[in-house]
Amino acid sequence: MNTAKGLKGVVAVETSISSVDGKNGILLYRGLDICEVMKKASFEKAAYFLWYGKWPDDYELTTIKNELSQHRMLSSEMKQLIDGLRKNMDMMSVIRTAVSSEGTMDYSWKPTIGQAIRLTAQVPSIIAYRKRTLEGKAPVSPDPALNHVENYLCMLYGSVPSKAHANALEAYMILTLEHGMNASTFSARVTASTESDLVSAATSAIGTMKGPLHGGAPSGVIDLLHEISEATHIEKVLRGKLSKGEKLMGFGHRVYKTLDPRAIALKERLLQTAGEDPWLDLALETERIAVELLKEYKPGRALYTNVEFYAAAIMKAIQMEPELFTPTFTASRMVGWTAHVLEQSEDNTIFRPESVYIGPDHSVAGKI
Structure with a gap:
């Protein structure tokens, strides 16, 4: 039997979300070169593009901005949960735990874009709330007048960011929305393939992103x-x-x-x-x-x-602490993860790869 450790080179899914061509240095979102995406996209536009497979018109853009804004506020139950976590718990574990608590809401199969929007809106708020409460500072309420990235920075640091800083972070977050069949995206699709809910798939992805070989800070x-x-x-x-x-x-x-x-x-x-x-x-x-x-x-x-x-x-x-690098990466990649789960649900087959047994055979094991 041919084997490929880590499934390297093995095609596991067909996708129309993104394409990564490392040999020729090409990254496509929905068939569009990433440099072209950057020329025309805000965070909200790019997220819409990945979720829906088309660019939003003015009405659709306003709608998705409003939906993201509506879901930024954390519930009192989630705040209590975060407050009850150990003070020395790393931020990725906090995000994983807080997101998993969303499973108490209606996230049954099949996943929806509305659910994806809610999770994407919640993660920056979770990060900001945890950061400020640990520092003994009052949490900053979401500002509906700010876009997704501006609001994230405002909630983190307590003031509206400069245009240069907001634009720079938005560019980074657009570029990290999606990147093919990486480890965390694969784990999200594996979980979804069992017809588990979107929260479970996202939690799997967050746990995978936490590993230093994947989401390590630069x-x-x-x-x-x-x-x-x-x-x-x-x-x-x-x-x-x-x-x-x-x-x-x-x-x-x-x-x-x-x-x-x-x-x-x-x-x-x-x-x-x-x-x-x-x-x-x-x-x-x-x-x-x-x-x-x-x-x-x-x-x-x-x-x-x-x-x-x-x-x-x-x-x-933007004076962001190193311990917030991977969490910020996670806040953007939530869009890609959820897009892949949505795609998985449209043509689902449970993942069940083979393994090669290399232990002792039964005749040897029976003599022990």
Whole structure:
């Protein structure tokens, strides 16, 4: 029997949600190149596009904005649940526990887009409520006048964010809405394939995202940018690392063997706000110099920035703590997870892969 550890290279589903071509550096949302998505999309538009498979008209956009806004407020029961959790519980575990409590509501099979909207609206509120209560600060109520990303930042930090910061984080969250059959998306579809509810599928995905091999924070990139900012000489720092054979964090990707299309799209959006934030400007200049030096030190390797490089710069610019990186990733990826569960429900077959037994045979086991 042919085996593939980790199911690598095994086709498990057919999907029309996204396509990831690592060899050629292409990411498509519903057949549209990610750079084109970024040119025309807000978070709400992109989410609608993934859920419905078409762009919203003005009425539909207003409707989905209102629906997201209506579901931002946490119930008193959920707040009590969060308040009762251990103070040292990590944020991903808090999100997993809080989201799973939504299973007490009507989330029966088959899943609906309305349920997907509610879960997407709730996660940023869960993160913000937990963060502020742990800090001894009063929770900030959702502001219906703000869009999804602006409201998230406002609830986290207590004030309306600058345009540059809101635009930068929105760009990152659009780019992380969806990324093919990754581990967390697969776990969501496996759970849904049993005709379990959307909350259970989302909880499975969150638990998978928590693992450092999947949703790990780009702390190494932040350390690099810190070192550069303190040295005030980008090329000297980078040459020093490359001369010692050290890896430049944020360059190269295990999937994309050429330019990471998400990094390209994110860079284009950040260039629109050049000069408005020193950390974002530092990242742009660091990338320019690093790419040239990598060609010199590692010819033929085709090492370019990945999305984590600019994600780290954005998180640093908005002063987001590293422990909130993966939770914020989760807040955006909820859209992709729920889109996949909805798709799974339309043509469902329970997942039941085979395994290869490598233990002792019965004759040996019987003598023990």
